[in-house]
Amino acid sequence: MANRVLCIEIGNRMTHVVETDFKVKEPKIYKSFSFQTPDNLFKEETLADVLPFKERLDAGLEEHKIKTRKAVFVLASSRIASRDVVIPHVKENRIRTLLYANSAEYFPVDLEKYQLSYRLLDEVEEEGEQKYKLMVLAVPNEMIDAYKSLAKVCLLTLVDLDYIGNAATQLLEKNIKNDLYAAVRLEEDTTMITIVRENKIELQRTFPYGIADVVQAVQKSGHFGEDIDFYETLEKMRKENVLSLEEEEIQEDITEGFRAITGNVSRVMNFYSSNHAGAEMENIVLYGTGADICGMEQYLSDELSIPVSGESLREALPQEKGNTGDYYPLMYLTCVGAAVNPMKFRLEDEKEVAEKKKEHKQIHIEPKQFFGICVVVSLVLLLAVIPYYGYLKMGVHKLQKERSEKQYLADEYKEYNQAKTEYEKIENLYKETTTTSEGIGGFIDELEKNMPSDILVRSITSTSESITLDIRVSSKREATKIVDELSDFESISDVQVESLEETVSESNQSYVDFMVICTYVGGTADSETQNETTMNEDVESLETKQQDQTAGK
Known part of the structure; x- marks a missing residue:
């Protein structure tokens, strides 16, 4: 029981709760239940109306006789x-x-x-x-x-x-x-x-x-x-x-x-x-x-x-x-x-950590304990320890005074060496760290300025080399225009059309889904060795490839 936790995943419609082992290789599901997530629990990632959630959670824990109170929450949000x-x-x-x-x-x-x-x-x-x-x-x-x-x-x-x-x-x-x-x-x-x-x-x-x-x-x-x-x-x-x-x-x-x-x-x-x-x-x-x-x-x-x-x-x-x-x-x-190996999130800020350390250092003594200590100390004093203690204290004080007069030099030298060592480590780390994705900021600015407002960007995926866009438009002509616009971006060195699919809905409305891969300027993708083609040639090539796959070639 000591190593069990409640793992709670809060979805838009359902909340799942599991009592399981914490940080073990082969966890077990001891108890589990689900309930409907109350409306308005979160509002823009902040708590809103939490009481209905607490009531349903408490009811489930009581029904399944779960006493574990340690919890791990599963995060799922488009803002991550x-x-x-x-x-x-x-x-x-x-x-x-x-x-x-x-x-x-x-x-x-x-x-x-x-x-x-x-x-x-x-x-x-x-x-x-x-x-x-x-x-x-x-x-x-x-x-x-x-x-x-x-x-x-x-x-x-x-x-x-x-x-x-x-x-x-x-x-x-x-x-x-x-x-x-x-x-x-x-x-x-x-x-x-x-x-x-x-x-x-x-x-x-x-x-x-x-x-x-x-x-x-x-x-x-x-x-x-x-x-x-x-x-x-x-x-x-x-x-x-x-x-x-x-x-x-x-x-x-x-x-x-x-x-x-x-x-x-x-x-x-x-x-x-x-x-x-x-x-x-x-x-x-x-x-x-x-x-x-x-x-x-x-x-x-x-x-x-x-x-x-x-x-x-x-x-x-x-x-x-x-x-x-x-x-x-x-x-x-x-x-x-x-519960197996959660990611390393920091759950306490610096102020909370400092307050806990301060509380930990404080000593709480009950009145009866304090009285007993006083009695013991009195007995020690009566046994003539005070004179010898005073003599030793004077000697220690003299030695500490001599040491303190010269200690500042050693402290300053130690701090200097520590600061120098840390600076050299950070400087070396900075020199070794490289990235080729600095063009993402410029790319997003160009995308907002040059793209028409009626296109639908279904997903964006960025790596250190390139950025992939999954786009929906009304026609192949619109797709051609968008690829031509992307080719003129200053932050992009190469544009490739990866897939293109034209769909006609039951209401006889057509739309085109296509995926493009844009290589950043300075990225590692080798675009110079490829034969240059026009957008129309890319579209014809993709359509031919799709027709061949359909025919089983």
């Missing part, structure tokens, strides 16, 4: 910025200092309002030198303060925080041994896909589409009755396969609800494969709230033409004897992973 960064190979206790020293190069924001944290992804070699590859996060301070306040109101002891992208990978790395696979997390309003190769994260994307549309389609169909809410429908879908119902109208709504999910998952896998020759995805590992819906694995396997399963993760988290009732471990995978 993430970057992959390569730094010199330094001691682990100096990584955070190095990141803060170069933070302005990683994140174009006011970092006084953010806290940096990181996860070591890999050790790489560049130009004959060993370096670290990190996933670095910038989390708003007000978000961290909100979770600290929430824990305090709920009478919980906050022991750590973890980022949702890090939490899931803890159990994936341990239990999935395939060389190359995609892990897909299905939630009510979001879908996260992580490409893992040789047990290392290669790519991670989150899309604002989830299973909510599918559940609502089944709810509105009346298959489970007329007076049934969203969460009751979801619970029944875990026990009865409605994804293969024969009713044509329901099937059309279900297919439409899955369209955004399957489309984005397929697009990310194709994007990765096109940038890694010979890379063939073995399977998809499924987890999250939607993973335990009956028939979900088979449905996605048929739609994506690749094996989809979450069975290996289910086997890694068997149901404990005390955890009674329906058991859906894939829904709680992120909560369990957050």
Whole structure:
């Protein structure tokens, strides 16, 4: 019991709570439950109406007889910025200092309002030198303060925080041994896909589409009755396969609800494969709230033409004897992973640390104890210790006086050497730290000035070499104009069109989705060796490639 914690993930619709082991290699789910997240809990990442949440949490803890009060919260927000960064190979206790020293190069924001944290992804070699590859996060301070306040109101002891992208990978790395696979997390309003190769994260994307549309389609169909809410429908879908119902109208709504999910998952896998020759995805590992819906694995396997399963993760988290009732471990995978090895967030500011040290130094003595001490001291004095004590005290005082008269010289010399050593270390670290992504600020400025207001930028991904844009426009002509505009940016040395797809909706409205990779000026991508082509030639080439793939060439 002493090493157990409550891992709590607060979503837009549902809150998941798990009692599990803290920082162990093979955690167990001792107790688990979920409840509907109250409206207006957070307002712009700050606490608003917290009492309904506390009441529902307390009710769940009491119902499941959970006494653990230590807590780990899972962070999931679009305001959390993430970057992959390569730094010199330094001691682990100096990584955070190095990141803060170069933070302005990683994140174009006011970092006084953010806290940096990181996860070591890999050790790489560049130009004959060993370096670290990190996933670095910038989390708003007000978000961290909100979770600290929430824990305090709920009478919980906050022991750590973890980022949702890090939490899931803890159990994936341990239990999935395939060389190359995609892990897909299905939630009510979001879908996260992580490409893992040789047990290392290669790519991670989150899309604002989830299973909510599918559940609502089944709810509105009346298959489970007329007076049934969203969460009751979801619970029944875990026990009865409605994804293969024969009713044509329901099937059309279900297919439409899955369209955004399957489309984005397929697009990310194709994007990765096109940038890694010979890379063939073995399977998809499924987890999250939607993973335990009956028939979900088979449905996605048929739609994506690749094996989809979450069975290996289910086997890694068997149901404990005390955890009674329906058991859906894939829904709680992120909560369990957050307790394995959470990211290093600083939960106390400098003032709080100083106050705790001050309180720790204070000695509290009860009146009875003080009286006993006085009696003992009196007895010692009566035994004639005072004369000898006075003699020794005079001698010590004389020696201390002589030492203090000369001590300042030694102190100043010691401080000088320490300051000199620290300065040389920081100077060497600064010289060794390099980056090629300084053009991101200029690129964003040019993007705001030159791009038309009616385009939809669906996602932006930045590395030290380039920036990738997923864009939706109304026609191929608009796509051509946008690529031509990007080619004229002063911060960009090369523009490549990676994919282009034209879609016609049921309302006979057409739109074009395409992905471009822009190489920064000074980046490492080699654009000079490539043959120069026009945008129209790029579009024709992509269309020909897509037609060949459709024909099975």
